[in-house]
Amino acid sequence: xxxxxxATQLASQAMEKQLTFRQQMALRFHLLMCDACTQFxxxxxxxxxxxxxxxxxIENDERLVLSKHARERIAKAVAIQARQNDEARRNPDxxxxx
Amino acid sequence: xxAPAAHQHDWLAEHGDYLYRYALARLRDPHLAEDxxxxxxxAALAGSGYAGKASPRTWLTGxxxxxxxxxxxxxxxxxxxxxxxxxxxxxxxxxxxxxxxxHWAEPPQSWGDPGSLLQQDQFLQTLQECMDRLPGNLxxxxxxxxxxxxxxxxxxxELEITPTNAWVMLYxxxxxxxxxxxxxxxxxx
Ligand SMILES: [Zn+2]
Numbered sequence: 001x002x003x004x005x006x007a008t009q010l011a012s013q014a015m016e017k018q019l020t021f022r023q024q025m026a027l028r029f030h031l032l033m034c035d036a037c038t039q040f041x042x043x044x045x046x047x048x049x050x051x052x053x054x055x056x057x058i059e060n061d062e063r064l065v066l067s068k069h070a071r072e073r074i075a076k077a078v079a080i081q082a083r084q085n086d087e088a089r090r091n092p093d094x095x096x097x098x
Numbered sequence: 099x100x101a102p103a104a105h106q107h108d109w110l111a112e113h114g115d116y117l118y119r120y121a122l123a124r125l126r127d128p129h130l131a132e133d134x135x136x137x138x139x140x141a142a143l144a145g146s147g148y149a150g151k152a153s154p155r156t157w158l159t160g161x162x163x164x165x166x167x168x169x170x171x172x173x174x175x176x177x178x179x180x181x182x183x184x185x186x187x188x189x190x191x192x193x194x195x196x197x198x199x200x201h202w203a204e205p206p207q208s209w210g211d212p213g214s215l216l217q218q219d220q221f222l223q224t225l226q227e228c229m230d231r232l233p234g235n236l237x238x239x240x241x242x243x244x245x246x247x248x249x250x251x252x253x254x255x256e257l258e259i260t261p262t263n264a265w266v267m268l269y270x271x272x273x274x275x276x277x278x279x280x281x282x283x284x285x286x287x
Contacts, residue, residue, distance in 0.1 A: 008269075042209070
């Protein structure tokens with residue numbers, strides 16, 4: 001007989017992969033008799049949806065933009081890199097020693 | 099063979115904010131997200147260049163995704179060095195949740211209708227606070243799993259951890275989050 005501790009472990013694993021038939025049966029049987037673990041498995045589904053939703057909120061929130069400071073820093077780094085690329089392109093033999 | 103100088107698209111202006119939000123959704127840290135955008139744009143310049151197959155944004159996002167996973171992997175290595183993960187069949191360290199004989203110390207409560215929960219700003223905000231409080235390695239793997247929707251095999255490969263390690267960490271993350279939510283959201287309702 002599965003205890004709650006192991007039932008929650010199986011319920012969490014079931015979010016990742018297909019359980020074996022035996023594991024599925026054991027978990028299902030436990031959930032039939034255990035309201036706490038039934039709530040737990042519902043909570044796992046809510047967590048998954050909610051965390052995904054939070055991520056999408058951030059992705060779609062157009063108020064979240066690079067700070068002026070960060071933008072300037074990145075622009076500077078990009079400019080330096082671009083200049084180095086150009087120089088390397090213009091002097092392809094610069095690195096060869098002979 | 100005078101290769102024409104690569105046309106300098108202003109990727110920062112056109113896609114910088116989009117990339118920043120993409121990174122922020124996964125790293126949940128403004129400074130890390132800024133750094134990831136910078137690394138991405140530098141890598142985009144340094145590489146063989148934009149081949150024009152996908153849209154520039156899709157291409158840049160692909161680079162960013164690798165940068166984020168690289169970051170996760172480095173962090174993972176560091177935490178593994180600090181605390182060698184205990185690898186066992188049972189998830190250890192869960193005694194705060196369970197009493198003797200594997201019974202719940204505090205049985206989970208009903209959270210009500212999931213559909214309306216996801217509309218409640220207060221629930222989502224508390225969830226965010228709970229995520230911020232999770233140990234970093236648990237928060238990272240959980241975000242990788244649930245926001246990036248990376249499957250388990252991929253997580254193990256990218257983070258260089260064993261499948262057992264991965265599921266124990268995901269299990270702990272979920273246990274920690276739901277307890278935190280019951281204490282701070284359900285309890286404070
Ligand atoms: Zn139970």
